[in-house]
Amino acid sequence: MSTQTWTQARVRALHDDLVNLYEPVDRETEHGADPTANPGEGVRQLVTTILSQNVADENTSRAAAALFNRYADFAAIEAADHDELAETIRVAGLADQKAARIQRALSAVREETGGAYSLAFLDAMATDGAKAWLTDIKGVGPKTASVVLNFHFGKPTMAVDTHVERVSKRFELVPESASNAAAHDRLDEIVPDELIYPLHVLLIRHGRTHCSARDADCANPVCETYCDCNFCP
Incomplete structure (x- = not known):
C-alpha cells in the first residue's frame, strides 16, 4: 500500500x-496518575532516556541505578568528574558520549531556569517549541525529546x-x-x-x-x- x-x-x-x-x-x-507532580521527574526521565540510547532496557536500569545511587542530586551529576561519571554509567555503553550528553543537558536546564533542575517550563510551551528546545542540546535527538515530552508531559x-x-x-x-x-x-x-x-x-x-x-x-x-x-x- x-x-x-x-x-x-x-x-x-x-x-x-x-x-x-x-x-x-x-x-x-x-507512568502514574500525574508524572508532572514532582518537578525533578522530568529531568530524571531526560537523563534516563539519554542512558537508554542504543542499549537494552536491563542495562539502562542498571546504569540509572548506579548513577542515582552514587550522586546525591542533579547538581552533583553535573559537577562530577567526567571520567568518574562515565565509569559509573559504563554498563549503558557509549559511556563517554552519554556522560557528556547528560552533563550538557543538566547545564542547559539549569541555565534556562536560573538554577533549578526542572523541565516544568516545557509544559507551557507548544509541542514544536518544546521539542526544538530539547533537540538544541547536543546529543538529544527527536526520540529522546519525544519520550520526555509525551511520557512526562503528555504532549502529542x-x-x-x-x-x-x-x-x-x-x-x-x-x-x-x-x-x-x-x-x-x-x-x-x-x-x-x-x-x-x-x-x-x-x-x-x-x-x-x-x-x-x-x-x-x-x-x-x-x-x-x-x-x-x-x-x-
Whole structure:
C-alpha cells in the first residue's frame, strides 16, 4: 500500500486492531496518575532516556541505578568528574558520549531556569517549541525529546524507537527510505493526538511479539490486514 492511504481513520482502525490482538494501553499503569507532580521527574526521565540510547532496557536500569545511587542530586551529576561519571554509567555503553550528553543537558536546564533542575517550563510551551528546545542540546535527538515530552508531559509527539520504526515501515505508515527524524515527523502528522502514546506502546508490543527484525511472524490478523513485507506469506 502507499503511505498516501494512511488517513487518521485508518490509523484509528490499526490502533483498534492492535488493542484486539493485545490489550488496551493504560497510561496511568505505565507512568502514574500525574508524572508532572514532582518537578525533578522530568529531568530524571531526560537523563534516563539519554542512558537508554542504543542499549537494552536491563542495562539502562542498571546504569540509572548506579548513577542515582552514587550522586546525591542533579547538581552533583553535573559537577562530577567526567571520567568518574562515565565509569559509573559504563554498563549503558557509549559511556563517554552519554556522560557528556547528560552533563550538557543538566547545564542547559539549569541555565534556562536560573538554577533549578526542572523541565516544568516545557509544559507551557507548544509541542514544536518544546521539542526544538530539547533537540538544541547536543546529543538529544527527536526520540529522546519525544519520550520526555509525551511520557512526562503528555504532549502529542511520537517516540520512534527501533520497534516503532521497523513496524511503521513494514506497514508503510512511513516510507522505507525515511530517516528516523522523518519518521517522527510523519507519525506526528498522521497519528491522532490522543493515540500517540497508546499506539507507541502497541507498535512496540507488536514489534517484540510478531514483527521482529530477522524472523517476523506474520500469521496474525494485524499483519494480514496491514503488512506486505518480505516475511508475509
